[in-house]
Amino acid sequence: MQKKLKFNQQKGERLVGKVALVTGAGSGIGKGCALMFARQGATVIATDINQESLLQTQQEAEKEGLKIHVMGPVDLLNEADVNSMLIRLISQHKNLHILVNAAATAVFNWIEDLSYADWQLTLRAELDSVFLVCKATWPHLKQSGASSIINFASANAYVALQGSPALAHCAGKGGVLAMTRQLAMEGGPFGLRANTIAPGMIVTGATKPVLEQPGLIDNVMAKNMLKRLGQPEDIAWCAVYLASDESSYVTGADFAVDAGAKTW
Template sequence: MADRLAGKLAVVTGAAHGIGQGVAQIFRQEGATVIGIDRAGADRDCDLLDEEAVRALFLAIGQEHGRIDILVNAAAFAVFDWIETLSYADWKVTLAGELDIVFLPTQAAWPWLKASGRASVINFGSANARHALEGSPALAHCAGKGGVLAMTRQLAMEGAPHGIRANTIAPGFIRTEATARHLDQDPTFRDKVLAKNMLKQLGEPQDIAWAAVWLGSDEARYVTAGDFPVDAGCTGW
């Protein structure tokens, strides 16, 4: 079924790479008007950890379009290291890159999401918020994604009176430019991922994008505060 997002104004952060890029592409295919945001290479360039820059950008988007129907917070970055060697600076950088980078765009977009009256906020948890993957030094990443789950439940409660739904997608291992380095650095890592998966395959950005299409569409009008695993069954054991 085409045009599932026809007439909707969607803002996608992290749209120049990986999952965000895949979401932006499929959203356009499904009829949405998409504004992609990234540090470079998207429709709008912005440092999403610069509070004033984020506020100015979303004010401009809101004034131009009058509303935001879908906000997809796909931008994220993390430092992967073990507890024994993870620096406090890298811990803080990761929490900013997992939590602040969701909070600032959502807060700036909030008046325009309210103006929609039937808006959808889509955040990204992770299989790592629910299980530990042997061989993956993801301490700060796991903490950040656990925070996204809690933040999104609260957003669902605060948004409900305004017709704003908020949900998370929890990807398993998705093959992107960023995750490829883990496969390159550890030849056994792919086997460790697949050992956790019921479906013995790695995910691609479009696998996540299709879940986001549903959550952004009116098909999911009765869905909020949910967390949806798209992970080949790795958290289902």
């Protein structure tokens, strides 16, 4: 049985003076990153397509005595919407140092049952959204210098999990992995770093239906060296490192936060 972990929620100063945009901040990994960044002193601009969940994240922050600036709802697959968000962000906060592309949507089905529309939706949500936000923020991140893009690949970018119908998701996250290496090369001359985090099975609202499939948790545990499922905070701590000056010599890298799942 998985033990309930207590994560350190103490405030720190690792991101003081930095302005961070976190997409998908209404739930899951995006929410975990937004809250953790605020605890570490960043000015956090949180966005999501779901305004209600975004406001819930803001309220949770307020209960901890933290401030998160909400900007939403924003459709990250609408280029005009994304560009409008950036204009407002720069107008209000003057600068941008960190981008966390946590927003994503995926349809999980076996190839026989996966429609072309669901394939396209997954790739657009996992690839196009990252491209559009990176493109819009790129000039501001270049101008800031010593800035950081954090994208999310997945253990599924490397390995297929027995019992998981994740064809479109595997393709999307593999694309994010490759895209981020290219971004690292293009951003290098400007001190703009780009890295990925590859989570294993993290317990979120989005993964709940997948985890409910018969036998899937057993398959996950068979791959995991650490015999528990991940939590958004597990990923958020890695994101804090990549967002901070502690990782100033790290770019084009992928960080597996997956209990060892992709190593065997």
